[in-house]
Amino acid sequence: MPLHPVLAAVTDRIRDRSANPRAAYLARLENARAKGPVRQALGCTNLAHGFAAAPAGDKIMLRELRQPNIAIVSSYNDMLSAHQPFERFPALIKQAVRAVGATAQFAGGVPAMCDGVTQGEPGMELSLFSRDVIAMATAVALSHNMFDAALCLGICDKIVPGLLIGALQFGHLPTLFVPGGPMPSGLSNDEKARVRQRYAKGEVGRDALLESEEKSYHAAGTCTFYGTANSNQMLMEVMGLHLPGAAFVNPGTPLRDVLTAAAAQRAVEITAEGAEYTPVGRVVDERAIANAIVGLLATGGSTNHTIHLVAIARAAGILINWDDFRDLSEAVPLLARVYPNGKADVNQFHAAGGMGYVIGELLDAGLLHGDTLTVAGPGLARYRQQPVLDAAGRLAWRETPRASADAAILAPASAPFSLDGGLKLLTGNLGRAVIKTSAVKLEHRVVQAPAIVFDTQEAVIAAFDRGELQRDFVAVVRFQGPRANGMPELHKLTPILGVLQDQGFHVALVTDGRMSGASGKVPAAIHVTPECLAGGPLARVRDGDPIVLDGERGVLQVRVAAAEWQSRQPAVADLAESRHGMGRELFAVFRANALGAEEGAITFHAAEPGTSAAAAHVAPVHDHFALAQGAAE
Incomplete structure (x- = not known):
């Protein structure tokens, strides 16, 4: 299938824009590769330090400097459900690579925080920046120069982007991402949302809310809604950094363990010492980044990736911006209905055909670059396959059926749920912002209402509790950008704004902060840039100013006379509370x-x-x- 002209044009634009930094990045990659297996350049003292604690058999191989040595970089901790399964993975990996004559060492751990735990709490102000801490921790782990490839064990919101940004600093090393998988399905996401709204209205108490949440988040694995964590897994697959079909296999299952072992052995096969050398800096090229944006749009993925994908691309010398997201969104159809833009969870998505189906449909429509380099080999067609266990319990691959197993969850590109990808760029005199429209009903996508200005999400909640928000309005929540307070998600606003919308009021959110990666049914202009603390115009908005948020035409505007607007002094926020406490x-x-x-x-x-x-x-x-x-x- 010929490449879709919009995808071709956007990719060419990215390539032209990135020519200089990408060339410099690739030159550094080739320089690092030319030095050969890195351990051979280490002094005897350095090398002895590097394998002093290794088992006797591994020490012999590490001393000989001939067999590949694989780094394990993990986000394991046992408090967070998504990361708890990684406890077992290093032992599985080491056993698997020994079976093919190689070694693996646990190179380092990276922090992994959960937005679900910190949501609405002071710790959430560290969340976005934890991505860059993880990138630096990954670089520290790989900086010992002991490794020929890396396995990155990560799954959730900032962890996968951070791991990939860090790995791309060692672009000459092959790198595979090894997921843990989603927890089994619990209480439906619709029912969970319903209980949250009832709690916001005071119809049920804390005990009922906690019981509902416990039934939703009940086992090891990622949350089952399609937020940033599961969007990460989609991205790693469509970018060719997972083994095909690995994203949504549940933890603690035989197939999950076999896939983990297979990823380890594949890392050995694609080192510079083998015939299939596949450095991560070559896998993540302009085509892979364009494919990532397409995958995000086609599945209705997390708005957080309008930030993270930009950072990942830059780590590989590639420059993208929100114009690229906008233009691709106009050409990419929505093929998946997964909560919050549908009733299904990711387990049901996977059972309906999952990533194999989505990738196949997009390839057939010319909406993915099929000629990319992947960790499974050249070409993305391999990712149409699904992993299974054969009768002997060995890993095998089968083609994903061409028909969706559930038409309410997965649709063909010829008859999609929506003709566009459900992500819009908003522009106007309030700056640039993004809005996720895939979960917003058509009748709610355009809101014209007076502004009510807040400087914290707690202030919005307090106004709701006082009964002051029973009207049409646009909540303008300012000073929530990266420079102000680390750009926390404002997820606690979703239930109360949803209540007001259900009561018939025209409501919307405009903020220089973030919403949840599972941004839902209320129209929200998020990531407004420039942010208030960097001179953004949102700081000039006053209570009562008429705001237009038009998710159809891509408009974000305040209707104030030009002379008055220019004469206004920006508001100044008291950010002292965001400077101290909780690290x-x-x-x-x-x-x-x-x-x-x-x-x-x-x-x-x-x-x-x-x-x-x-x-x-x-x-x-x-x-x-x-x-x-x-x-x-």
């Missing part, structure tokens, strides 16, 4: 150094030739440190 003091340098949402909210960056003016216009590092010290005092 926020340690993140002052991140807040001071963060780029805007459309630039990936990156906190580390260098002005490569060809980067955007905004990315290049950063103060020297010592100035940022001074700014951070001042902000913390």
Whole structure:
């Protein structure tokens, strides 16, 4: 199938925009590769340190410097359901690679925080920046120069983007991502949302709410709704960084364990010492990034990836922006209905055909680059397959049926649920923002109402509890950007705004912060950039200003006379509370150094030739440190 002209045009635009930084990145990759297996360059003292604690058999192989040594970088902890399964993986991996004459070492752990636990709490202000901490921790783990490839064990919101950003700094190393899988289905997502709204209205108490949540989040594995965690797994598959079909196999099952072992052995096969050398910096190219955006749009994935994909791309010397998301969204049909834009969960999505079906439909429609390099080999067609166990319990592959097993969950590209990808770019005199429309009914996509201005989500909730929001309005929640307070998700606003919308009021949210990766039925202009603390116009909005949020035409505007608008002084927020407590003091340098949402909210960056003016216009590092010290005092 010929490539769709919009996908071809956007990819060409990305390639042209990225020419200089991508060339510089690939030059660094080739320079690192030319040095050969890295352990051979280590001094004897260095090398002895590197395998001093290894088992005797592994030590012999590591000393000989001939067999591949695979790094394990893991986000394991046993508090968070999605990461708890990773406890068993290192032993499985080491056994698998020994079986093919190689070794593996646990190179390092990375932090893994859960937005579900920190949602609406002070710790949420560390969440976005934890991605960059994870990237740096990944780099530390790989910096020992002991490895020929890497296996990244991660699954949730900031963890996978952070691991990939870190791995791309070692772009000459092959890297596979090894998922843990979703928990089995529990209480339906619709019923969970219904109980949350009843609690917001005071119809049920805390005991009923907690019982509902426990039935939803009840076992090891990722949450089953289609938020950022499961969007991550989709992305790793469509980018060719998973083994085919690995994303949504439940933890603790024989198939999950066999896939983990197979990923480890595949890492050995694609090192520079073999015939199928597949460095991660070559896998993640302009085509893979375009494929990632397409996959996000076709499945109604998390809005958080309008930030994370920008940061991932930049780590590989590739420059994308929200125009690319917008243009592709107009051409990419919505093929999946998974909560919050449908009733199904990811287990039902997987059973209906899952990623194999989606990738197959998009390939047949010319909406994916089929000629990408993947960890499974050249070409994305292999990802039409599903993993199964044969009669002997061995891993086998079968073609995904061409027909959806559930037409309410997966639709063909010829008859999609929607002709567009359900993600819009909003522009106007309030800046640039994104809105996820795939879960918003047509009658709610355009809101024209007076603004009510808040500086915290707690203030919105308090106004609701006082009965002050029983009317048409646009909640403008300011000073929630990366530089202000780390850009926390404002997920606690979803139930109360949903209640008001159900009561017949025209309501919407406009914020320079984030919503949940499972942004739902209320229209929300999020990630407004520039943010208020960086001079964004949202700081000039006052109570009663008429706001237009038009999710159909892509408009975000305040209707105030030009002279009055220009004469207004921006509001100043008291951000002292976001500077201290819960470790926020340690993140002052991140807040001071963060780029805007459309630039990936990156906190580390260098002005490569060809980067955007905004990315290049950063103060020297010592100035940022001074700014951070001042902000913390």
